Amino acid sequence: MSDKELTPGRHLIYMEWYSRDVGGLFMKMNRHLFAAKSPYQRIDIFESDFYGRVFSLDGITMTTERDEFMYHEMLVHVPMFMHPNPKKVLVIGGGDGGSVREVLKHPTVEKVVMCEIDELVVKAAKEYLHYTANKLDDPRVELVFEDGSKFVKQFKNEFDVIIIDSTDPTAGQGGHLFTLEFYKACSEALKEDGVFCAQTEGIFYDYEWGATAYRRIKANFPIAKMYLGFMPTYPGGMWSYTFASKAGLDPVKDFNPEKVRNFKEPLRYYNEEVHVAAFALPTFVRKLIED
Amino acid sequence: MSDKELTPGRHLIYMEWYSRDVGGLFMKMNRHLFAAKSPYQRIDIFESDFYGRVFSLDGITMTTERDEFMYHEMLVHVPMFMHPNPKKVLVIGGGDGGSVREVLKHPTVEKVVMCEIDELVVKAAKEYLHYTANKLDDPRVELVFEDGSKFVKQFKNEFDVIIIDSTDPTAGQGGHLFTLEFYKACSEALKEDGVFCAQTEGIFYDYEWGATAYRRIKANFPIAKMYLGFMPTYPGGMWSYTFASKAGLDPVKDFNPEKVRNFKEPLRYYNEEVHVAAFALPTFVRKLIED
Numbered sequence: 163m164s165d166k167e168l169t170p171g172r173h174l175i176y177m178e179w180y181s182r183d184v185g186g187l188f189m190k191m192n193r194h195l196f197a198a199k200s201p202y203q204r205i206d207i208f209e210s211d212f213y214g215r216v217f218s219l220d221g222i223t224m225t226t227e228r229d230e231f232m233y234h235e236m237l238v239h240v241p242m243f244m245h246p247n248p249k250k251v252l253v254i255g256g257g258d259g260g261s262v263r264e265v266l267k268h269p270t271v272e273k274v275v276m277c278e279i280d281e282l283v284v285k286a287a288k289e290y291l292h293y294t295a296n297k298l299d300d301p302r303v304e305l306v307f308e309d310g311s312k313f314v315k316q317f318k319n320e321f322d323v324i325i326i327d328s329t330d331p332t333a334g335q336g337g338h339l340f341t342l343e344f345y346k347a348c349s350e351a352l353k354e355d356g357v358f359c360a361q362t363e364g365i366f367y368d369y370e371w372g373a374t375a376y377r378r379i380k381a382n383f384p385i386a387k388m389y390l391g392f393m394p395t396y397p398g399g400m401w402s403y404t405f406a407s408k409a410g411l412d413p414v415k416d417f418n419p420e421k422v423r424n425f426k427e428p429l430r431y432y433n434e435e436v437h438v439a440a441f442a443l444p445t446f447v448r449k450l451i452e453d
Numbered sequence: 454m455s456d457k458e459l460t461p462g463r464h465l466i467y468m469e470w471y472s473r474d475v476g477g478l479f480m481k482m483n484r485h486l487f488a489a490k491s492p493y494q495r496i497d498i499f500e501s502d503f504y505g506r507v508f509s510l511d512g513i514t515m516t517t518e519r520d521e522f523m524y525h526e527m528l529v530h531v532p533m534f535m536h537p538n539p540k541k542v543l544v545i546g547g548g549d550g551g552s553v554r555e556v557l558k559h560p561t562v563e564k565v566v567m568c569e570i571d572e573l574v575v576k577a578a579k580e581y582l583h584y585t586a587n588k589l590d591d592p593r594v595e596l597v598f599e600d601g602s603k604f605v606k607q608f609k610n611e612f613d614v615i616i617i618d619s620t621d622p623t624a625g626q627g628g629h630l631f632t633l634e635f636y637k638a639c640s641e642a643l644k645e646d647g648v649f650c651a652q653t654e655g656i657f658y659d660y661e662w663g664a665t666a667y668r669r670i671k672a673n674f675p676i677a678k679m680y681l682g683f684m685p686t687y688p689g690g691m692w693s694y695t696f697a698s699k700a701g702l703d704p705v706k707d708f709n710p711e712k713v714r715n716f717k718e719p720l721r722y723y724n725e726e727v728h729v730a731a732f733a734l735p736t737f738v739r740k741l742i743e744d
Contacts, residue, residue, distance in 0.1 A: 177479070184503035185480035188468070212475035229657070232735070366520070366685040392683070392691040392735070394657040399690015400683040435733035442730030444523070444683070444722040 176208055176216060178223050180397040181332060181368035187223070187395060189213055196290055200282040207290045213395065215291055217258055219283070219329055226395045227293055230260050233361070233401065234327075235432040236391035236440065238264035240405055241323050241359035243421055243437065244413055248322040249273070252351065254310035254339060256327030257283035259294035265325070266300055267427035274303050275321075277314070281307040311338040317351035324348050326360035331371055340375050345382045349408060358406040362388065365447055366398030376404050376451045384410040388451055389440035391431070402447075403440075414441050467499055467507060469514050471688040472623060472659035478514070478686060480504055487581055491573040498581045504686065506582055508549055510574070510620055517686045518584055521551050524652070524692065525618075526723040527682035527731065529555035531696055532614050532650035534712055534728065535704055539613040540564070543642065545601035545630060547618030548574035550585035556616070557591055558718035565594050566612075568605070572598040602629040608642035615639050617651035622662055631666050636673045640699060649697040653679065656738055657689030667695050667742045675701040679742055680731035682722070693738075694731075705732050 174191040189210060196207040208216045214227025225233070238261050242248055249272045253261050257278035265274050276298070278284055284305065287294040298305060306313060314324075326348070328339040338344060339360075348358055362375040372388070380386035383406035393401040405413045419434035443451075465482040480501060487498040499507045505518025516524070529552050533539055540563045544552050548569035556565050567589070569575055575596065578585040589596060597604060605615075617639070619630040629635060630651075639649055653666040663679070671677035674697035684692040696704045710725035734742075 176476075182503060183481065184501070185467075185478060187476060188479055189476035190474065210475070212473060366683075366690075390683070392657075392681070392689075394689035394691055398683075398685035399657075400685055430737045431735040433733075433736050433739075436735055439730035439733030442724075442726035444727055445724050446721045448724075 234260035239432040258287040525551035530723040549578040
């Protein structure tokens, strides 16, 4: 693992081009901590004063330690609080461990299977990302290094909650986690009262993918609803997620805010008001995903 | 007015450093349409395929034609729909005309006074920004080119709605629009049932200003509430606004969604659900502005 320190007083500029090549975010880094090429993708970890450590795959930002809580809390707690009694959870992707960390905050959880295609991502995260640390060593966690789209097919009526924490469909290894067939397999792997949630991309730059993913999920569940959250270091800062329920649970009408108010674990973004508010879509987003 | 066309096939990268010098947004431009130095600031207008025309002051992005509607609709319609019968409106700043355009959609409005310190901003906007066009020539609009913090002091009990559409307190000429004294003068210039709204900065990078502005507004009104909206080309994409009411109107409890549902003018971001949802603050934002 390389560990190059830059000349003190000089900085490395990390630039991420957003989709369509129209622009992007740049961040000032102090050090390039890790660089490697796995069989699947290029992995980099940088360090900076403001963002903390920044983890990227093929040059696309996956997480920064400064704002990863916004993404992980919104992806995980919306489905987790919608399920009456989540015991067995499947996370597909999420090799950095942020989603598993949030799942484990729920005391009903007995087992979390995390299926990440790239073992090197997990190794790098455990060594370099402070928020990953030993979270993936929890005895309730089972790590599987396989293609999630194939892995999920072996299960029928197995999980209470399935969470898709994928990379972008246009980059790296994420494309197979955005197909109609994959979402169907997820639905089948869920128990009858199971709930599902996927990150469904930004809605400002690469907005077609959000609409496509939402429609494909909706085609496989009796109810699917898109919701939004702020995510400053993702393209446009405007991120979408899609919740779905096999039993037809409505994430707003059937939501019990008491459960969140009584939750003992610390949360920094998600709360009972944010849960409901996230489903209120701006008019242009409503139109984008209209059938 | 300069009008430089770049070599076809080559592009200009517009880079905005966010506060704290930690990074920023870059956008690919095709042409640099306008550059001038007024007595107050440097004004630039660029053109690009994705963002449309981009207007900046002292190198800080003020608007892009692609997403200005998100900012202007959230800044203007929250206070406008909270007032029972808004007839006379004061906009301070907002020389690009976007806020006035939104105010004029409300059929009760008889007069909008726009007080912009820099006449050259208005001239450039009218010539180069498609969304400004002839909106500021509406007979209901009165343009005043003065320092808004001085201008507002001459009024007592005069306006139904006051909207602060300022530049950043740390850049250009905006600092005087963030003082305790200025917010006090705004309160005095409002009628007894008047409502107030100000843009109160991003909450991810330059978060101290948001909290400071909110507290200073709150010190001058019986009720003040911060709300958030997506704004992809502003730092972090996570923008804050603060609503206040002289008569103690609560922007959620006293909000009438029917008025929005029956509104005839087209809106692209704001709707009756977004109005309420915007006041649901993520936990870290609640803590940031806690007294």
